[in-house]
Amino acid sequence: MVMLLRHLLSIAILPFTVTVLVPYWIAEKYGVAPEVARFAGPFLIQLAGLVLLALGLFLAASSVRRFATEGKGTLAPWDPPPRFVVHGPYQYVRNPMISGVIMVLFGEACALRSTHHACWAAFFVALNMLFIPLVEEPQLERRFGEPYRKYCRHVRRFIPRTTPWRANP
16 A cells, blocks of 8 residues: 555656646646647647557556566655666666656647647656756666666667567577
8 A cells, every 4th residue: 555655646746747737737828728620730730649648658657567566666766666677668768657758748739739838848858868867877877787787788768679678688
């Protein structure tokens, strides 16, 4: 029960805030309302946005599940998994959770056809392009040492591999 509460708290503070609360605030502030496009081009953009949203939610949820089941921790930097996770989506990309959130944010921007939401998504990408290599990765290297360095040599930070990487082939 305690672990479930830790997960719910970390999800509420981090991805829920980024993907729901901030986009809701942006929509309210700039008068962005969901509306189905009347023409093919904008409608296809909205459809692509819904696909991105679904893929992003799946990827983020799968990553959180791996952290809970294999890593025995949460997605929160203050409560990280004590075990190194390299299975599932982590075989393809080092940051599938962030990749999933980014997909959700750009999916929202496309589905709403909102430049304000697209700017938020771009800001989130830029923030993570700084935070992850400058803060998160050095912490992971200190915690997991050579296995993490080896992982970094084989699995890219944001761009997925086409084939899964196996830690112990």
